[in-house]
Amino acid sequence: MFTEFKKGEEYQVKNFKTSNEIITPATNLDEFYEEAVQNVLNKMEELEIRGSQWVLNRILNLELRINRYNPLQGGSYMSLPATLANKKAIINVKNRDNKCFLWALLAALHPMDTNPQRVSKYKKWEHEFNDALKGIEFPVKLSDVSKFAKRTNMSINVYTFDTKRVVPLEISKEEKEQHIDLLYLTEKDNSHYCLIQDLSRLLRSQITKH
Numbered sequence: 724m725f726t727e728f729k730k731g732e733e734y735q736v737k738n739f740k741t742s743n744e745i746i747t748p749a750t751n752l753d754e755f756y757e758e759a760v761q762n763v764l765n766k767m768e769e770l771e772i773r774g775s776q777w778v779l780n781r782i783l784n785l786e787l788r789i790n791r792y793n794p795l796q797g798g799s800y801m802s803l804p805a806t807l808a809n810k811k812a813i814i815n816v817k818n819r820d821n822k823c824f825l826w827a828l829l830a831a832l833h834p835m836d837t838n839p840q841r842v843s844k845y846k847k848w849e850h851e852f853n854d855a856l857k858g859i860e861f862p863v864k865l866s867d868v869s870k871f872a873k874r875t876n877m878s879i880n881v882y883t884f885d886t887k888r889v890v891p892l893e894i895s896k897e898e899k900e901q902h903i904d905l906l907y908l909t910e911k912d913n914s915h916y917c918l919i920q921d922l923s924r925l926l927r928s929q930i931t932k933h
Contacts, residue, residue, distance in 0.1 A: 724763065729780035736783065739766050799823065801908050801915040807884060812925040813906055814839045814918040824863035824905075825852065827918040831903045862914070865907065868893055878902045882919065883909070888929050 724739045816826040829845035855874040872879045878895035904919035
């Protein structure tokens, strides 16, 4: 937004920008609008205070930019980077469909002593979450993870690997009694959810005395 500020007979043009925000069908548009307007007003107020006696004279141009949002989503099987595989802290179910999110959850809720990476081990529970998954499509978007968690009264944290360390992507505000940690991997056009079986072991090498 280009604006014109005035101080006595002097004029200055200022440009105010706000950061991109994600809007989904669940977004409250009234609240979104009010917050966006308030952000701009706050920036102008800060300028008036810093500039001393500069006041808004008129708005010269207002531009709204809209981009298509392509959320992260989990797809078919991906092998783990050797760095992670060697830690023996992750169960990576070898799915050939787009249900890696579901298989990772079932691996957490129905632990197996042998071959936990096989889809066949969890097939009998495949429809356990049909109700909770209504309206959520496979492959499951990262933005739908919290929606699923609320419906099942779980807490689900999602982490990713940036080639050097494991970092958080989506962290629950409150850890529930039934809590699950997932790892989200991406490679070119594919992405994949895995179950973090032992978060402490996975992160041990990243933790220092500092």
